[in-house]
Amino acid sequence: MQFLQLVISGIAQGCIYGLIALGFVLIYKATETVNFAQGDLMMLGGFFGLSCMVVLGMPFWVAFLATLAVAMLFGMLMERALLRPLLGQPAFTVVMLTIGIGYLARGMVTMIPGWGTETHTLPVPYKDEVLRVVIGSGDPLILSTEHMVIIAVTAFLIAILFLFFRYTKLGIAMQATSQNQLAAFYMGIPVRRINMLVWGISAAVSACAGLLLAPITFVHVNMGYIGLKAFPAAVVGGFGSIPGALVGGLIIGIVESLAGFYLPEGFKDIAAYILVLVMLVILPNGLFGDKMRKKV
Amino acid sequence: MRFIFKTRYEQDLVLFKHGGQKFWYAVLVAALLLAPLLFSEYFISQLVFIWIYSVVGLGLMLLVGYTGQVSLGHAAFLAMGAYTEAYLQARGWPFLLSLSSAAIVSGVTGIVVGLPALRVKGIYLSIATLSFGFIVEEAVTRADSITGGNTGITLGNLEIFGWAVDSEAAFYYVSLVVLILCILGVMNLMRSPTGRAFVAIRDSEISAQSMGIHLARYKTIAFALSAALTGVAGALYAHKLRFISPEQFTIVQSIELLIMIVIGGLGSIYGAIFGAAFWILAQQLIVTAKDWLPPEIGQQTGLQPTIFGIFLVAFVLFEPLGIYGLWLKVRTFLEIFPFYRKGMFKRQKSYMKSERLK
Numbered sequence: 210m211q212f213l214q215l216v217i218s219g220i221a222q223g224c225i226y227g228l229i230a231l232g233f234v235l236i237y238k239a240t241e242t243v244n245f246a247q248g249d250l251m252m253l254g255g256f257f258g259l260s261c262m263v264v265l266g267m268p269f270w271v272a273f274l275a276t277l278a279v280a281m282l283f284g285m286l287m288e289r290a291l292l293r294p295l296l297g298q299p300a301f302t303v304v305m306l307t308i309g310i311g312y313l314a315r316g317m318v319t320m321i322p323g324w325g326t327e328t329h330t331l332p333v334p335y336k337d338e339v340l341r342v343v344i345g346s347g348d349p350l351i352l353s354t355e356h357m358v359i360i361a362v363t364a365f366l367i368a369i370l371f372l373f374f375r376y377t378k379l380g381i382a383m384q385a386t387s388q389n390q391l392a393a394f395y396m397g398i399p400v401r402r403i404n405m406l407v408w409g410i411s412a413a414v415s416a417c418a419g420l421l422l423a424p425i426t427f428v429h430v431n432m433g434y435i436g437l438k439a440f441p442a443a444v445v446g447g448f449g450s451i452p453g454a455l456v457g458g459l460i461i462g463i464v465e466s467l468a469g470f471y472l473p474e475g476f477k478d479i480a481a482y483i484l485v486l487v488m489l490v491i492l493p494n495g496l497f498g499d500k501m502r503k504k505v
Numbered sequence: 506m507r508f509i510f511k512t513r514y515e516q517d518l519v520l521f522k523h524g525g526q527k528f529w530y531a532v533l534v535a536a537l538l539l540a541p542l543l544f545s546e547y548f549i550s551q552l553v554f555i556w557i558y559s560v561v562g563l564g565l566m567l568l569v570g571y572t573g574q575v576s577l578g579h580a581a582f583l584a585m586g587a588y589t590e591a592y593l594q595a596r597g598w599p600f601l602l603s604l605s606s607a608a609i610v611s612g613v614t615g616i617v618v619g620l621p622a623l624r625v626k627g628i629y630l631s632i633a634t635l636s637f638g639f640i641v642e643e644a645v646t647r648a649d650s651i652t653g654g655n656t657g658i659t660l661g662n663l664e665i666f667g668w669a670v671d672s673e674a675a676f677y678y679v680s681l682v683v684l685i686l687c688i689l690g691v692m693n694l695m696r697s698p699t700g701r702a703f704v705a706i707r708d709s710e711i712s713a714q715s716m717g718i719h720l721a722r723y724k725t726i727a728f729a730l731s732a733a734l735t736g737v738a739g740a741l742y743a744h745k746l747r748f749i750s751p752e753q754f755t756i757v758q759s760i761e762l763l764i765m766i767v768i769g770g771l772g773s774i775y776g777a778i779f780g781a782a783f784w785i786l787a788q789q790l791i792v793t794a795k796d797w798l799p800p801e802i803g804q805q806t807g808l809q810p811t812i813f814g815i816f817l818v819a820f821v822l823f824e825p826l827g828i829y830g831l832w833l834k835v836r837t838f839l840e841i842f843p844f845y846r847k848g849m850f851k852r853q854k855s856y857m858k859s860e861r862l863k
Contacts, residue, residue, distance in 0.1 A: 308764070312760060
């Protein structure tokens with residue numbers, strides 16, 4: 210029972226990693242840009258949600274949707290203003306830019322009145338409730354609602370994204386762009402606008418992760434560092450594979466949760482990083498990644 | 506404007522391109538040697554920080570600016586150097602021996618971390634170094650029998666061949682000498698076949714490979730040398746601060762080191778030094794400016810990251826060669842005075858090259 214309990218809380222945490230990794234892989238697939246500010250987008254999402262609920266007094270679900278919309282706009286604006294001028298520059302330039310954006314975001318957030326360096330509680334309606342599930346004759350399984358909400362919302366979001374990429378014209382255009390930008394451009398797909406939208410969706414997904422995580426870790430500036438664990442998730446899943454990002458996130462979440470319980474103190478925080486180093490040695494292309502060769 | 510008429514291949518290799526350079530560098534070195542006699546102790550202490558950060562910058566420049574690999578965990582190598590130095594000094598090793606041990610320990614760790622990551626392309630090294638950075642941070646905190654854990658560790662006085670380095674000025678000379686040796690080392694490396702191979706890898710891995718450069722081997726050499734230089738800087742850093750603890754070597758520190766050299770200017774030795782100078786001097790300016798800024802802005806902890814973040818984003822967008830690039834423009838403008846044209850340093854745009862073609 211203990212084990213199951215740990216696995217479930219690991220899955221919940223893993224969903225968060227998976228969502229951030231998903232946002233990150235979306236951008237990577239579409240634009241071949243590695244976005245090191247993904248965790249900070251998540252942090253901003255948490256703060257947007259906080260402002261919507263506390264300052265503007267919106268009810269939770271309205272605030273949730275409003276946050277997603279604001280985050281999406283923010284992502285698109287960021288792409289348009291900062292990343293598009295660098296189109297065609299070496300990958301390193303863009304990596305440095307996203308690192309800079311993340312660094313800047315962490316600095317700026319502390320300067321905004323009402324956000325600052327303190328830890329805030331997001332007043333969600335489902336806080337501190339637990340569900341008791343009795344399986345067979347053993348002890349009841351105690352599940353916190355926060356974890357259940359994370360898992361349910363993640364599943365829902367993934368289903369929507371799946372349908373979007375599979376059945377809508379826009380989704381298929383995004384797939385085409387991610388496979389071959391030039392060919393997509395020749396087929397009349399507005400590649401630049403698609404890239405902008407991809408940044409928007411990715412920012413919205415991260416903001417969603419931020420809102421889901423907020424009841425557990427609270428909202429604070431250094432929330433973004435949790436997003437760094439999305440990199441191990443993406444590598445484990447195979448860089449550039451969307452289902453891989455989720456599975457990788459779940460694996461990282463579960464490993465972390467079990468390491469926190471069964472291994473000595475201190476291993477919980479670095480379990481994900483040890484796992485990724487091991488993964489690079491034995492299976493550098495990840496679970497779902499395909500081997501790419503480069504042409505001149 | 507000076508035209509260098511090259512008649513021999515060796516002229517491409519010489520360290521100083523012309524007599525004027527020799528003269529001005531000699532003047533600079535003389536001025537730096539005299540500095541402790543002229544300036545206040547506080548100023549000298551800031552200069553020492555610049556020298557130390559320049560050594561880190563050089564190490565990182567070798568990897569990022571010359572070989573084109575991104576490391577997000579260089580604070581870990583700084584920590585390795587600092588703790589090795591602290592540990593060995595406490596056991597009575599002489600400075601030169603412990604300094605080189607710090608370099609060797611960092612370098613060897615660099616090889617161990619880099620090997621798996623360097624076999625695969627690009628971004629994996631950043632992720633591996635990021636992971637390594639977190640692991641070292643945690644290990645340093647936990648291994649308190651060696652590192653003193655969260656309470657940190659204090660270093661004793663530095664002594665070189667019986668000469669006690671107990672004043673700020675004395676340590677200034679030590680770090681200056683180390684920096685100059687490091688600069689000369691990197692300059693010489695960059696004109697050797699190994700250094701040329703690094704640059705070839707940065708510019709195009711595929712063409713480098715076709716020219717017979719063993720990618721994994723040269724990337725590993727670059728990574729190890731970079732880590733070793735950072736280790737040297739770490740040892741100096743430990744002596745400068747006299748107290749080291751895990752929170753000085755976090756991921757934030759790694760990111761800041763990277764930001765430092767990008768602001769300074771990638772791909773040149775000047776860049777590493779300009780970056781370090783900018784980093785230290787700007788911090789001082791911000792601290793000074795805090796007093797006369799309105800307290801709503803001045804007292805914010807986020808002020809410094811915000812300003813550095815804006816600088817970084819602006820440099821990446823508008824001046825990819827950083828401060829060195831600005832200096833290059835000003836110098837060219839003066840040298841060819843009335844003939845400077847607007848498009849002389851125009852950024853080359855290329856079509857996006859996909860790395861995913863099968």
